[in-house]
Amino acid sequence: MSRWKPDAHGRLMGAAIELFDERGYDATTVAEIAERAGLTKRTFFRYFSDKREVLFSGADQLQRLWLEGIAGAPADATPLAVVTAGLDPVAEMFTERHEFAQIRARIIEANPELQERELIKLQNLAGAVERALVERGVSANAALLAAQSGVTVFHVAFAHWVEQDDPTAFRRLIAKSLADLRSLTAA
Amino acid sequence: MSRWKPDAHGRLMGAAIELFDERGYDATTVAEIAERAGLTKRTFFRYFSDKREVLFSGADQLQRLWLEGIAGAPADATPLAVVTAGLDPVAEMFTERHEFAQIRARIIEANPELQERELIKLQNLAGAVERALVERGVSANAALLAAQSGVTVFHVAFAHWVEQDDPTAFRRLIAKSLADLRSLTAA
DNA sequence: CCGTTGGATGACACTCAGTGACATGACGAT
DNA sequence: ATCGTCATGTCACTGAGTGTCATCCAACGG
Numbered sequence: 001m002s003r004w005k006p007d008a009h010g011r012l013m014g015a016a017i018e019l020f021d022e023r024g025y026d027a028t029t030v031a032e033i034a035e036r037a038g039l040t041k042r043t044f045f046r047y048f049s050d051k052r053e054v055l056f057s058g059a060d061q062l063q064r065l066w067l068e069g070i071a072g073a074p075a076d077a078t079p080l081a082v083v084t085a086g087l088d089p090v091a092e093m094f095t096e097r098h099e100f101a102q103i104r105a106r107i108i109e110a111n112p113e114l115q116e117r118e119l120i121k122l123q124n125l126a127g128a129v130e131r132a133l134v135e136r137g138v139s140a141n142a143a144l145l146a147a148q149s150g151v152t153v154f155h156v157a158f159a160h161w162v163e164q165d166d167p168t169a170f171r172r173l174i175a176k177s178l179a180d181l182r183s184l185t186a187a
Numbered sequence: 188m189s190r191w192k193p194d195a196h197g198r199l200m201g202a203a204i205e206l207f208d209e210r211g212y213d214a215t216t217v218a219e220i221a222e223r224a225g226l227t228k229r230t231f232f233r234y235f236s237d238k239r240e241v242l243f244s245g246a247d248q249l250q251r252l253w254l255e256g257i258a259g260a261p262a263d264a265t266p267l268a269v270v271t272a273g274l275d276p277v278a279e280m281f282t283e284r285h286e287f288a289q290i291r292a293r294i295i296e297a298n299p300e301l302q303e304r305e306l307i308k309l310q311n312l313a314g315a316v317e318r319a320l321v322e323r324g325v326s327a328n329a330a331l332l333a334a335q336s337g338v339t340v341f342h343v344a345f346a347h348w349v350e351q352d353d354p355t356a357f358r359r360l361i362a363k364s365l366a367d368l369r370s371l372t373a374a
Numbered sequence: 375c376c377g378t379t380g381g382a383t384g385a386c387a388c389t390c391a392g393t394g395a396c397a398t399g400a401c402g403a404t
Numbered sequence: 405a406t407c408g409t410c411a412t413g414t415c416a417c418t419g420a421g422t423g424t425c426a427t428c429c430a431a432c433g434g
Contacts, residue, residue: 045391050391080371116306119306119307149339183329184266185368216420218419226383227384229385237420
């Protein structure tokens with residue numbers, strides 16, 4: 001057919017975001033996304049395992065950054081401190097994607113199916129963080145709960161960050177969420 | 188057609204569990220479940236919003252029991268203590284369903300789709316617990332994090348309870364999970 | 375005894391997500 | 405020029421989920 005075009009993955013993501021934003025997730029078919037990207041439905045599924053995944057392919061990068069951050073944390077820090085300190089590189093990257101994150105959040109907020117996918121991505125993240133902690137020598141139980149708590153802190157902070165308009169507020173919101181967690185488990 | 192039979196909901200659940208256990212979730216079609224229950228695919232979807240939901244209709248009862256337990260907690264307890272104390276009625280009910288829970292857990296463990304649904308049910312639970320705390324006068328932020336943490340404690344304890352063979356161990360596992368959480372956030 | 379009404383179910387056609395198998399066309403290497 | 409490979413297209417198919425209408429059955433009032 002016509003000549004090969006680059007960045008099919010990116011074109012599909014862009015087309016999907018546009019259409020979801022215009023008509024909503026449910027009212028958009030995979031065939032329509034593919035058509036706007038100049039491709040076919042079959043090719044869409046070569047790049048994304050399912051329709052939802054087009055909104056979640058950034059999760060890999062988030063996980064990589066977080067694990068790098070954890071690896072760079074001081075050796076004598078407590079498990080939970082390691083986990084939250086590891087969010088520094090993540091905060092940096094998010095700063096530049098605030099608007100995209102807001103659009104994406106609006107789409108996800110309107111769809112239970114997408115919320116399910118978001119939660120399992122978070123859970124996978126927690127599993128990866130947990131393994132990273134165990135490799136640092138943290139006990140299995142502490143690693144599990146620190147990872148879960150750390151992801152909860154991240155999730156709460158992220159939700160607030162998306163709701164407000166300052167792209168640079170991420171680090172501050174993480175600190176606040178962590179402080180809140182500490183204060184209520186201290187008693 | 189043939190005579191009307193009672194408890195269509197229960198028959199569909201039973202047929203589904205049997206088939207999922209025999210052949211696995213993916214290899215079972217809704218039409219097959221309905222056929223074993225003496226019904227049609229269309230009727231299945233009148234009782235369950237989708238195929239997964241047949242494994243999660245117990246979540247409503249869990250939520251109800253937990254909220255009752257929270258309502259019965261001492262007025263001067265800390266938010267997290269209120270939440271975990273509220274699990275007493277839940278522990279009681281689970282004691283009688285240990286075997287069912289084990290079969291169900293095996294099915295869910297083998298299927299990412301089902302894990303997604305499980306997580307969102309947990310999240311909905313957290314939302315309900317959070318609202319219950321707010322109604323008790325807990326601040327919005329403390330309620331959010333106490334509910335999230337409480338559900339995490341529940342989730343961890345539940346996973347351990349399913350893995351082992353003592354149906355009565357639930358309360359003890361909750362206490363242990365809570366103690367672990369406290370010890371790692373105290374530092 | 376009969377007609378009516380309402381709730382539960384069946385029948386059927388339809389859309390759309392997702393997959394498997396195979397074809398095609400561009401491109402680089404030899 | 406030919407070969408192989410990679411990205412994509414084509415097509416047929418399964419199965420989830422829905423809208424719509426038909427049918428059956430029990431309860432109820434006259």
